[in-house]
Amino acid sequence: MTISIRPSLWSDYPALVAIENQIWNEENTPQVITYSSAAAYKTHYPIGTHLVAFSELEGKAVGFIGFHPPTHLEAHKKTWTIDIGVDPMMQRSGVGEKLMDAVKEEAEKQGIHKLSLRVLGTNQGAIRFYQKNGFVIEGTLKEEFWMNNQFIDDILMSYIL
Template sequence: MNWIIRLSERKDYPQLMAIENQIWHLGNTPQVTTYETVEDYQKQYTEGSQLVARAEESGEIAGFLGFHNPTGLTTHQKTWIVDVGVHPDAQGKGVGTALLTAIKLLAAEQGIHKLSLRVLSTNPAAIQLYQKNGFEIEGRLKDEFWMDAQFVDDLLMAYFVSRVA
């Protein structure tokens, strides 16, 4: 399947919000957040702060990748934190890889050196996706979260844009 990757627009918010509200659970995030209205979603994500993957055939949004600097510090200007979400019906169909490929290109164009993310150790499919796309584990916060009656590690992963092959 072919995916069209572009920056988010306001018209995408209803579909993005629906995906967000559907995909998050305690197996992949330490706190499930749901959005009641498009306005609530817009407060969290401004236009252009995400990449969206649209199916070429149907035009439906299959996934997103948010990106932003970790802080407002000037010293963080060369780092983006990323978060990825893919609609359950589109998982395993190349959406995550297409989004990660696109963010690496955008980061290189923007002079970004490092892409960072955090992923729970209870999410092996996501860890595998990130590693397949060149992300490496930089650190492990052991027993960081108490979830579903067990401790869960938080993995810190990174991709160094300057190492693009």
């Protein structure tokens, strides 16, 4: 399987919307958001704000990793918050690791010092994936979310370049 990683293009957006609309559920996000169209998605995520895993075999994007400063503060210019999504049919195939490697490489090129993310404490598979890719737990927002009749921790993780 040939997977190339590159910046997002407008032509990727239908596949990105399909991935987003499939992967998020009440087990892995405090609020499920779906997108009605590529244009709606683009208003939140402009072209070039993702790296895309493109499958030659599939002829489409099969994963993405988004990156942006956590705030507009000048003091945050050396940190990126990241989010990742992989087509469910392509999970556990190495696509996620390729995306992680690519965002680390891009961050280094752009002088970024730290990558950060948030993950639900109940999403142990994602936590293990991030740890496997060098991320460490920086902190826990205890009982941050009330979901499915229980309190859920929000785990803060980071990778220092």
